[in-house]
Amino acid sequence: MRLSKGILITRINHMLKTILDNKEEYQPGLSIDCVIFGFHDNQLKVLLIKTKYSDKWALPGGFVPVNEDIDEAAVTVLHGRTGLKGIFLRQFSTFGAARRCSVDVSNAVLDFYGIPLDEGKWYASRFVTVGYYALVDFLQTVPQPEGKNEIVEWIDHNSVPELILDHRQILDTALETLRMELNLMPVGYNLLPEKFTIPELQKLYETILGRKLDRRNFLRKIMAIGILTKLDEKKSNVAHKAPNLYSFDKEKYEEVVKNGLTQGW
Amino acid sequence: MRLSKGILITRINHMLKTILDNKEEYQPGLSIDCVIFGFHDNQLKVLLIKTKYSDKWALPGGFVPVNEDIDEAAVTVLHGRTGLKGIFLRQFSTFGAARRCSVDVSNAVLDFYGIPLDEGKWYASRFVTVGYYALVDFLQTVPQPEGKNEIVEWIDHNSVPELILDHRQILDTALETLRMELNLMPVGYNLLPEKFTIPELQKLYETILGRKLDRRNFLRKIMAIGILTKLDEKKSNVAHKAPNLYSFDKEKYEEVVKNGLTQGW
DNA sequence: GTACATTGCGTCAAAATAACACATAAGATT
DNA sequence: AATCTTATGTGTTATTTTGACGCAATGTAC
Incomplete structure (x- = not known):
């Protein structure tokens, strides 16, 4: 203080x-x-x-x-x-x-x-x-x-x-x-670790919104924003198919936070 | 004061x-x-x-x-x-x-x-x-x-x-x-006189947004909200086809202001 | 009546959204 | 090692919303 x-x-x-x-x-x-x-x-x-x-x-x-x-x-x-x-x-x-x-x-x-x-x-x-x-x-x-x-x-x-x-x-x-x-800007950069999976990001959105989203539609929409970089790496120690890891493209992310997502009238 | x-x-x-x-x-x-x-x-x-x-x-x-x-x-x-x-x-x-x-x-x-x-x-x-x-x-x-x-x-x-x-x-x-x-609520109730025409409402939107909107698409969108009542009356003293007068359905208007327009995620 | 300006009502293609199907991969189970 | 379970990756299709535009109708001006 x-x-x-x-x-x-x-x-x-x-x-x-x-x-x-x-x-x-x-x-x-x-x-x-x-x-x-x-x-x-x-x-x-x-x-x-x-x-x-x-x-x-x-x-x-x-x-x-x-x-x-x-x-x-x-x-x-x-x-x-x-x-x-x-x-x-x-x-x-x-x-x-x-x-x-x-x-x-x-x-x-x-x-x-x-x-x-x-x-x-x-x-x-x-x-x-x-x-x-x-x-x-x-x-x-x-x-x-x-x-x-x-x-x-x-x-x-x-x-x-x-x-x-x-x-x-x-x-x-x-x-x-x-x-x-959430309709005006992307979210996740500070809330998630550097490397994360799409399902993790989706859970974040679902948690904030308080409701379920469709997996496949979510992927399409989030990728369309163009702020994610797909890494050549997978999450390990999961009891199922290993999800791919992603990271935010910080430059693009900041740009979209600044300019906002396109919406409305 | x-x-x-x-x-x-x-x-x-x-x-x-x-x-x-x-x-x-x-x-x-x-x-x-x-x-x-x-x-x-x-x-x-x-x-x-x-x-x-x-x-x-x-x-x-x-x-x-x-x-x-x-x-x-x-x-x-x-x-x-x-x-x-x-x-x-x-x-x-x-x-x-x-x-x-x-x-x-x-x-x-x-x-x-x-x-x-x-x-x-x-x-x-x-x-x-x-x-x-x-x-x-x-x-x-x-x-x-x-x-x-x-x-x-x-x-x-x-x-x-x-x-x-x-x-x-x-x-x-x-x-x-x-x-x-404007994406979250309708506008116009306090800004326009009780009776108004759709073109007038559109001008209001255009003025706030600072850009032109398509007449026909605007009508479709604004009517879809369901807050307008078409009156059995036309504007007079205009040098062209007389536009119809509308008024807001105050009850529905307040409801939409309260609940918001549907958008987003 | 004709010209003019603007309204009312419509169409159609493109884009965005919602709903859904199926193959794949990795640990767990047997 | 074969199979089961579970959640992922990648589609497809139908529906809805949006954007762009055509044309007839109507009121005043001449």
């Missing part, structure tokens, strides 16, 4: 305290929440955080330094929780219901850290949060909790427990957006 | 002063900007504001009362500038570049109103803005300037002059989003 004025965190687990002590360095009432998607064991995973001061889980989030773009702040959150850089990250919506924040929740956190309520007013005020979603490589991700008071974990999207505040809505909106954007 | 505590605006054109006097009632560092689209004379129009303290035009915007949802605040901006209610309004992106605000511009405004710079710190700080776009009926809109120091006007999208700050980017992003969303 980037701190202003190079101040060190002297009290572990007091990230919040440090921010409060430097609150003039942060944009007031504004936060970032990241929905970080991964893919493993044919399941869509979401990186969630469990803190000791609540029974519920939360999306990884952070605040916005006054001198930083919100996009940069989102990159910081992503990097802080996953150790990853250069990842696909996209702003999808801003959540600003007047009562999306609960003073009770905020005060419980302040209480947990032993911060007097009047010192924590900045934190307990009304917050608007900008939602970002990221697609990351599950295996390259090293979940990084900030100190001992939290657990950072990959959770199956199907078994996400109750989340704090409106984080469930944020998560749902992120997935809805991702589903929509 | 809604004011807290029922305070009256005693000094005309001092909306800003009033807000500064009650700044604790507003979300700090957060604003709303609305891209309000209209359609007239076969041209896409944007509602813009020209203030006396700048050579450039601006998007209508506002601040967010701490007790209001950002969506409500956007409705307030829209209603305040157009007198309209119940209009299609959609959040499309949040703009949070660190240097999107210029202290020079803010100070020029404060200067214009004779507000001392130290009193105007709230206003001159870094702002993040949430962008909304609206589709409104040009003829039902009564542009409403706030006092004598500003002009509110419909400007042809093709001849939008230089805008302040990043408002040009906000406008462009709004139109990009609208173009994309």
